[in-house]
Amino acid sequence: MDAKKSALKILKESFVGTMATIQQNKPHSRYMTFFSDEFTLYTVTSKQTQKVDELEANPHTHILIGYEGKGFGDDYLEIEGTVTISSDETMKEKVWNKLLKPWFSGPEDPNLVILKVSPDAIRLMNKKGEEPKVIEF
Numbered sequence: 001m002d003a004k005k006s007a008l009k010i011l012k013e014s015f016v017g018t019m020a021t022i023q024q025n026k027p028h029s030r031y032m033t034f035f036s037d038e039f040t041l042y043t044v045t046s047k048q049t050q051k052v053d054e055l056e057a058n059p060h061t062h063i064l065i066g067y068e069g070k071g072f073g074d075d076y077l078e079i080e081g082t083v084t085i086s087s088d089e090t091m092k093e094k095v096w097n098k099l100l101k102p103w104f105s106g107p108e109d110p111n112l113v114i115l116k117v118s119p120d121a122i123r124l125m126n127k128k129g130e131e132p133k134v135i136e137f
Contacts, residue, residue, distance in 0.1 A: 004136065007124050007135045010075065011034075011041070011065070014076075017031070017064055017065030017066070019061055021054035027062075030051065039137045042115065044114060051115075061081050062081075063117065064077070075124060075125065081117040081119045085113050086113060086115075091114045092114060119137065121134070
């Protein structure tokens with residue numbers, strides 16, 4: 001399978017990854033749940049979180065996604081991207097699911113926002129010890 005197909009497969013099958021932002025001029029990472037549309041990622045958060053404040057100050061992010069913890073040779077993606085914070089009602093409806101109920105009353109919750117990650121660079125990493133592959137999109 002070529003690198004682009006491998007990357008799309010990882011994005012289709014992997015939902016949890018780490019997302020880094022900048023907090024007081026230092027990296028700040030946390031686990032997030034992602035939804036993908038080709039190479040664009042989406043995640044849900046409250047507009048009252050530190051990550052929203054951090055992204056408003058600096059919209060750049062670094063995401064790791066796909067690693068399954070099986071050891072050397074697991075492939076995963078490193079994604080450098082730019083984040084747009086959106087309150088788009090259509091997108092809220094699209095990503096809404098019952099697992100979000102502990103945090104939000106529903107897709108119409110005024111605190112719910114969508115973080116859209118537009119990739120600037122994607123690398124397929126660790127594919128059975130091979131060199132990283134840059135994904136063209």
